[in-house]
Amino acid sequence: MQSTMMNMPLNITSVMNFADKVYPNVEVVSITADNPRHRYTYKDAFARVRKLANALAKLGAKQGDVIGTLAWNDYRHLELYYAISCSGMVCHTVNPRLFDEQIDYIINHAEDQWVFIDVAFVGTLERLQDKLSGVKGYVILTDEAHMPETSLNNVHCYETLLAGESDQFDWPELDENSASAICYTSGTTGNPKGVVYSHRSTILHCYASSLPDAFGLSRNDITMPIVPMFHVNGWGLVYSAPMSGVKLVMPGPKMGDGETLCELINSEKITCSAGVPTVWLALLQYLEKSGKTIDTLNRVTVGGSACPLSIFDAFRDNYNVIVQHAWGMTEMSPLGTYNRVNDDAHEKMSKEEFDTHRLRxxxxxxxxxxxxxxxxxxxxxxxxxxxxxxxxxxxxxxxxxxxxxxxxxxxxxxxxxxxxxxxxxxxxxxxxxTKDVIKSGGEWISSIELENCAVDHPKIAEAAVIGVSHPKWTERPLLVAVVKEGEDISKEEMLDWFDGKVAKWWIPADCVFVDDLPHTATGKLSKKDLRDDYQNFQWSDV
Missing domain, CATH: 2.30.38.10 (Luciferase; Domain 3)
Structure with a gap:
């Protein structure tokens, strides 16, 4: 027996058309380099998306072409997401924080035909354009009043490009298995690797990630994705927010600024947000210094790296905000697991049990x-x-x-x-x-557990633990830590902190204090750089 159901393709165009029709008056708010607070609706956004689709066609872009972006989280980047993919092209979000050599590699490897760039990244492309022989031209994401002087060849102004176009466009019928976007891994070992998403995979991820035990989005939410749109499609929130009728607030180049994030949360009445631990540290530090509150925010999602218990406690105890752990990767679109903890559960558990539960x-x-x-x-x-x-x-x-x-x-x-x-x-x-686990004396030691323990110390802002070669034990854990501003701590006090919290033989054999720790382009701790920096570390007991 065959199904009697309609065979409608799962494609991103359906999300756009749905939001345009059902939630036309829901707002999209952005900070951009040329506008401190841009505001319009989904109806406005998708009218401009149709203009952009016409502009792309006029540039000669065709179905199957890869179109690159180097841009922050803002309304123009949102328009690119939909115009490119829904036209049957492939949206390639390039991480501008990568090294020049990596950006050069992935633009050429993906075979980008056109590249749309934020004003802040014009210099990067000017340095690289002689190596980007396959790129036909560049579009700078601004208006004529803010167009920079540039040596880029065949360069266009985004707003001028859209100005003369019709806001009517006939979207093509797309195979749901055709490519919609491509994102490259951050390339901590070897060259970055490309992951190509389909329309079908994107929509299925959109549905799954929006469920109540994941992001749990609804039209009553106002969300601020701080996770960059150039990193795994902004965790899919650029699709799931319109699908659920959620107001989008996009912090643009200010995504790491605690004061700006606080102001946006309060003025736009944000209910939920998502980002890496370093973002939440920046916000908490600003709140502590300023004495301000974030009354409308009720939950934040943290991912990218393990989140220390101190962040969970600070949000919950001081601001009544629930922190929810998520895990995934570029290769997974990216969401894989989600820990939607019912905060009432702590009434039924001991504090230790509850802490263990919510850290997972x-x-x-x-x-x-x-x-x-x-x-x-x-x-x-x-x-x-x-x-x-x-x-x-x-x-x-x-x-x-x-x-x-x-x-x-x-x-x-x-x-x-x-x-x-x-x-x-x-x-x-x-x-x-797998590459970070420490093997000491034939036994495994978890660097993540040691890092979380270290950051729970009230004087420590950030910490990393790496395995360093040791003549007796093969490897021993070395703690590299950043002390909070205005605090002072000795090596002995730091190492004594672990006593009773982890197994004796797990306790780091030594500690180094630094001004800052290296991070990857996506905000994760760069253990590779630390291992390179401390490969010849001299243990005090050797």
Whole structure:
């Protein structure tokens, strides 16, 4: 027997058309370099998206072409997301924080035909344009009054490009399996690798990530995605917010500024937000100094790296905001697990149990099949003890990398590179990255657990733990920490902090205080750089 259901393709155009029709008056608010507070509606946005689609066609862009962007989170970037993908082209969000060599590599590897760039990144493309022989031209995301002088060839002003175009456009019928976007991994080892998303995978991820036990978005929400739109499609919020009728507030180049984030939360009455731990540290530090509150905000999602308990406690105890852990990766669109903790659960648990519960990365969302395997590939039980490599599969998880025959999924499962265990409540606890786990005296030590413990010290702002070669123990953990402004702490006091909190042999063998820690282009701690910096570290006991 065959289904009697209509066979409608799952494509991004359907999200756009739905939001345009059902939620036309919901606002999109942005900070841009040329406008401190731009405000319009979804109806306005999608009228401009149709103008942009006409402009792209006039530039000679056609279905299947890859169109690059180097841009912040704002309304123009939102327009690019929809105009490019819904025209049957591929939206390539380039991370402007990458090294020049990486940006050069991925623009050429993806074969970008045109590149749309924020004013702040014009200099980057000027340095690289001689190497970008496949790029036909550039569009600067501003108006004529703010157009910079530039040596870029065949350059256009975004607003001028749109000004003369019709706001009517006949969207093509697209195969749901056709490419909609491409995003490259941050390339901490080797060249960045491209992950190509389809319209179908994007929509399925959109549905799954919006469920009540994930982002839980509704038309009563106002969200501010601080996670960059150039990083894994902004965790999909650029699609799920319009689909759910959610007002979007986009901080543009101010996404790391605590004062701006606080002002936006209060003036736009934001209810939920998403970002990496460093963003929340910046906001909390500003709130503490200023004495201001964030009364409308009720929940924030944290991902990208493990979040220390001190951030959970500061938000909950001081501002009545629930912090929810999420985990995923570029290869997963990106959401894989989500820990939507019911804050009432703490009434039924001891504080220690509740803290353990909320620090976990969460349950798999629908569409993500997840397993933990040992070194021989044998699946391990979800018993809260058996730790192994995390493997995933599903309809919005990559099977392979763009233009690469190696890597990607093996035997139908994608190797994430994370080490974790699953507890009896189906909550995942990441214990380390495969490449970051420390082996000392034949036993494994979790760098993440040590980092979280270190940051819980009231005088520590940020910390990283790496394994450094040791003549007796093979490796020993070295703590590298940033002290909070105005605080002072000795090495002995820092190391004594771990006593009773972790196993004795886990306690770092030494500690180094630094002004700041290296981060990757996506805000994660760069353990690779730290290992390079301290590869010849001299242990005091040697």
């Amino acid at each position: 990365q969460g349950r798999p969302i629908c569409g993500v099949d997840l397993r933990i395997v040992d070194a021989d590939g044998k699946e391990l039980p979800w018993d809260g003890e058996s730790s192994g490599a995390v493997q995933v599969r599903g309809p919005f998880i990559t099977e392979r990398y763009h233009k690469l025959d190696t890597g990607g999924a093996e035997d139908g499962w994608f190797e994430t590179g994370d080490v974790a265990f699953m507890d009896q409540d189906s909550l995942m606890q990441i214990t380390d990255r």
